[in-house]
Amino acid sequence: MISPGYFREIPQRYRLEAGRCKKCGKVYFPPRSHCSECHSNEFETVKLSDLGKILTYTVIRVGPSNFSKETPYAVGIIEVNDGVRLTMQIADIDVNKVEIGQKVRIIFRKIQDEGKSGLHCYGYKAVVI
Amino acid sequence: MVGIVGFGSYLPRYRVKVENISKEWGADPEAIKRGLLLYEKTVPGLDEDTITISVQAARYALQRSGINPQDIGAVYIGSESHPYAVKPSGTIVIDALGIGPHVHVASYEFACKAGTEAMYVAYGLVKADEVKYALAIGADTSQGAPGDALEYSASAGGSAFIIGKDKVAAEFLFTHSYTSDTPDFWRREGEFYPRHAGRFTGEPAYFRHVVNAGKSLLEKSGMKPEDFQYAVFHMPNGKFPQMAGKQLGFTKEQIETGWIVPWMGNTYSGSSPTGLSAVLDVAKPGDKIFMVSFGSGAGSDGFIFQVTDEILNVQDKAPKVRDMLDNDKMYLDYGQYAKFRRKIILNE
């Protein structure tokens, strides 16, 4: 039963809400309660940009159980314009056409299902623009 | 004045052609294309559903309207493929868009007219000054049974409309609904594919409701077909809206812009709403738009809109339907289509 854990991550997964350390300005995604740079505990909410670029990627051909029927699919590390990096799938693309450096937009998609009767789990993916 | 202050549509990029489907079932693609006036349809990706489509369409509507999502007081989504049987699609859509939590949310269903239902209720709420803005969405990822006629047309997509009183781009002038128990098409709880009554879905269902709603709308408004620049009808295939339009006295030219089914397929609750969106993409101030939806079971919602000067401020602020129909398409073969539509039995 994943409801409580899923619910907690909604602001991040649906709205890309990050946390910025009030003292040193470092932005964390997901937000944290303790800054590893300056050790402050005070943060404010900021929204990440939905534009970024692909730093590296792979094409998953053998997937984890929840994604096994979706292979092949591309996953990459995307750097958004604020310098924060996230891991996400690259959607709506021929997997052989993904390249490091491509510019992307982050969109809302379904990420996985919790089995046949559990929750639909949503979040972010990237599309090349 | 109550009307549409922002609108947006989203169609998935994937397509499957009539030829790819007919090949599997030994049917004649040319006969089908002639009979249905339909060439290809949209297919949702494995990661797309009514909720993700609604979020994207609504994002475009927000972009066009320029309003603060927090000012939206009601969100209604009409679909016949809500991802949950119990848990409104709107709950996820509002959190994705930053709407609420002080907001009213509901799901609507009425086969293909659930989208216009949402629009009608949203309109009524704003007109009553109950909320400042209401968001109405019609979206679907409809299923057509393998080898069935509907497999050629059942497609995916949706449109969103933000309704308010401020900076209205298309004003609601008149509405009229016409409903009866006409069992032409339905789906029982738990069934994966819908059932339909063949030719009975035509004259006694689609045409009776669309034409009656249309006639009453014209009477109510005191207007004649010639007064309109555009007419949009529910599009289960290419032929029905042309025939309904003709029966009501509209010309092919008036229907043309909103007649998008040959390249989109039937997006069910997204059908006439997306036709409307295609019209709003290019309409000019002063244009009058006649629209009648149809939902099996059965019923029709009719609307008359008048476009204002505001349309010029909002039209170009988000992607247009014609662009989505013509560009950036990714074609699938039948196997990929069947996989995406989850028609393949998995060992679960």
Place this chain on the structure above:
Amino acid sequence: MKEVAVIGAGMTKFGELWGKSIKDIFVEAALKAINDAGVDHIDSMYVGSMSGGLFVGQEHLGAVMADYLGVTPIPSTRVESACASGGVSFRQAYLEVASGQSEIVLAGGVEKMTDGADVTDVLATAADQDYEVYQGITFPGLYAMIANAHMHQYKTKREQLAAVSVKNHRNGAKNPNAQFRSEISIDNVLNSTLVADPLRLLDCSPVSDGGAAVILCSMDIAKKFTDSPVRVRASAQASDTIALHSRRSLTTLDAVVRAAEKAYKQTGLKPSDINFAEVHDCFSIAEIVVTEDLGFFDKGCGGSGVEEGLTSLETGKIPINTSGGLKSKGHPVGATGVAQIIELYEQLQGKAGARQVKNAHIGMAQNMGGSGASCVIHILEAI
């Protein structure tokens, strides 16, 4: 801190051990180590294992193994650091002896991966669950992203990755305990099934069952048990961000660099002083990156290093993974770190047979967890 010595070692064969349970495997390795050391008791023990719970439904492995080894009531502790569980188990045992708390300690590691659990899912628990795994990434996927970044930045070639697997199989063919004892060619690697581009099946370490154990004691009593104890000269450990996307660099494993820095500082040694090393080749790219981050090659030159034979048993200036590495020897996750120590131990005693490195005097074992979020390094020396 007291000086610590390794005085005995034992391991099972690595592979698909259908007939043996996790308990059977650990006990077999532990008894071999105890007999090899010739001790008549142990004071404490450590059990390194990544996920007894998810693989076989059994946690509390410290207690389970003390029970089945017949050594209750000694303290017995399960240690976990994903794929570095074995190395950390060894480090904890080392610290317990070095502190003077215990005289004779067993450091073991074990994993039973073939009892039906979805291995991809279980291994993924070593990554960031909510922000990496949720998105559909796999372990091979994470290392594949490192590979693509490394190939993009340093022009590392696909064939160089394959060369790692080829070398390790050639070594593993000489290891009686290895899971795979057949040689493979570059072509074999390049034609094997894609797992996560660019990594193919033969770039990836296998799914294995296995156990390994060593006995440590303080150097002042070591000669009572063996004529050739091996000295633990350095023990160092470091951590880094859990998610690959949070790292400072996508092509350098900072935890490896930091642990290595500490190990070199502890000993006053330089990379060129290390005669041979066992490194964590969970995927071929990992060996290339690690050999750079341990200082054996300049950054970006790990690929040409293996291609030119600089890490081969036969001609290399620094033989790497003479045991066959994780690729050929096998990778029962929790056991790997301890098995690396065993290879060092046998090499330093001159008992590595066909795999013997000439003049093996100082060896290094580098074990890491996840995509490099934890790393533990030991330097052992023949005396």
